[in-house]
Amino acid sequence: MKGDIAAAFERELDAIAHDKAFAGLEIVQHHARLVRGAAELRVMIDAADGADLVLCERLAARINAILGSLNNADYSLEVESAGLDRPLVRPKDYERFTGERARIVTSLTINGGKTHRGILRGLRRETVVLETERGELLLPMAAIKSANLEYDVRLDLQRDKQQRKQQNGNDRTHGN
Numbered sequence: 001m002k003g004d005i006a007a008a009f010e011r012e013l014d015a016i017a018h019d020k021a022f023a024g025l026e027i028v029q030h031h032a033r034l035v036r037g038a039a040e041l042r043v044m045i046d047a048a049d050g051a052d053l054v055l056c057e058r059l060a061a062r063i064n065a066i067l068g069s070l071n072n073a074d075y076s077l078e079v080e081s082a083g084l085d086r087p088l089v090r091p092k093d094y095e096r097f098t099g100e101r102a103r104i105v106t107s108l109t110i111n112g113g114k115t116h117r118g119i120l121r122g123l124r125r126e127t128v129v130l131e132t133e134r135g136e137l138l139l140p141m142a143a144i145k146s147a148n149l150e151y152d153v154r155l156d157l158q159r160d161k162q163q164r165k166q167q168n169g170n171d172r173t174h175g176n
Helices: 003-017 053-067 091-096 153-173
Strands: 025-035 038-047 075-081 101-110 113-124 127-132 135-140 144-149
Touching (some): 003 053, 053 075, 091 113, 101 127
Parallel strands (some): 038 075
Antiparallel strands (some): 025 038, 101 144
């Protein structure tokens, strides 16, 4: 791969992670690879309030400013939000998203399957705790092939419906 571009990309991501202008930004995943003679650079980000288009554009502009100054810098850059189905890649992710729905795929068959869905309940040493319909399931970190949050629009719709019902009830009791 064009080593200068990949190395500059890695250095810039490290600098951004320590830059106060990007405080609260989390680099979830990144990679650099060679595609048809050009470096393909991808960065997935997240932030406490979510990563919006403006944040993605700011990050891309910062990276492009550095990489664009390299001679013969032939690359493509993609900056994306982790989104609603955010990957869980580090042990701290399983703690941070405790209480959220998740889908975890294991490399080994555990409890009769390799794909497991439920509510994250954190970590116990090197083991992810997932609450499933059949009870608590312990998944060793070493056996996890991939994991991500699982967004369920139906839950949001139900929550919205309950809030509207509650609001209508409050309006009636207060004479509105």
